[in-house]
Amino acid sequence: MIGTTLSHYRITAAIGAGGMGEVYRATDTKLGREVALKVLPAEMASSPERLERFQREAKALAALDHPGIVGVYSVEESGGVHFLTMQLVEGHSLDKLIPESGLPVEQILEIATALAEALATAHEKGIVHRDLKPSNVMVTKDRRVKILDFGLARMSEAHAEVPGASELSTQLLTQEGIVMGTVPYMSPEQILGRAMDHQTDIFSLGVILYEMATGSRPFEGDSSAELAAAILRDTPPPPRDLRSALPSGLAQVIDRCLQKEAADRFPLAQEVREGGPRRLAPSSTG
DSSP, X not given: OTTXXXXXXXXXXXXEEETTEEEEEEEETTTTEEEEEEEOOHHHHTOHXXXXXXXXXXXXXXXXXXXTBOOEEEEEEETTEEEEEEEOOOEEEGGGTOOTTOOOHHHHHHHHHHHHHHHHHHHHTTOOOSOOOGGGEEEETTOOXXXXXXXXXXGOOOXXXXXXXXXXXXXXXXXXXXXXXXXXXXXXXXXXXXXXXXXXXXXXXXXXXXXXXXXXXXXXXXXXXXXXXXXXXXXXXXXXXXXXXXXXXXXHHHHHHTOSSGGGSOSOHXXXXXXXXXXXXXXXXX
């Protein structure tokens, strides 16, 4: 599609692709600004019910006004192609920034606080991400943190199913009957196909914090099925066993986010935001 025009958007480059469609960089020729344009899959566009729900959710997302959430400008259609226009964020995704030894504690605190604030704002409006992972978090050159694709995973009304593939697949298929999500960052209730609320994002945030702190994911497996089983069954190694210099407060925050039962996690992302900075302080080394 590069070089083509949808409505008054001239597509100039491909950015990426995911379960919700392909993403392109485009120029809004009316307003003279650069935008991100997400073209929806044909199977979604061909289902009136799914398309209507998507449009309704997109309107809710467009009403979110938070610096940590990528803005949705509009839902449009041109020549039978349905697409979203969104804020273009230039920087690096978090998964490209985490070294094998983990990030500096100060940077973990900055990113964790920004993520918790963005989640708190969205959760207050009843919007849940459901596919929070490092590749959906952008860090700009001036160290601003932005969550991508916020809430779009809500479009799937399916129940989770654990694929039994022989090779490790971190991405669950986005077919009818399979919930969208990325296995290493999925909550136990998401894997089990149970009803999900904001607590699923808090679990995923815990996985991200663990990875930022240690350079490793908390749960491991040689296949998607084994990985899912580990999330349901295993207690991950304490972060300080992998990196002894980590503040104890950081380890405590991570541990609470990663509780198997939603009721045992932080009740609200706001509590991670408000309690986390004090408990993540470098002076908390006990």
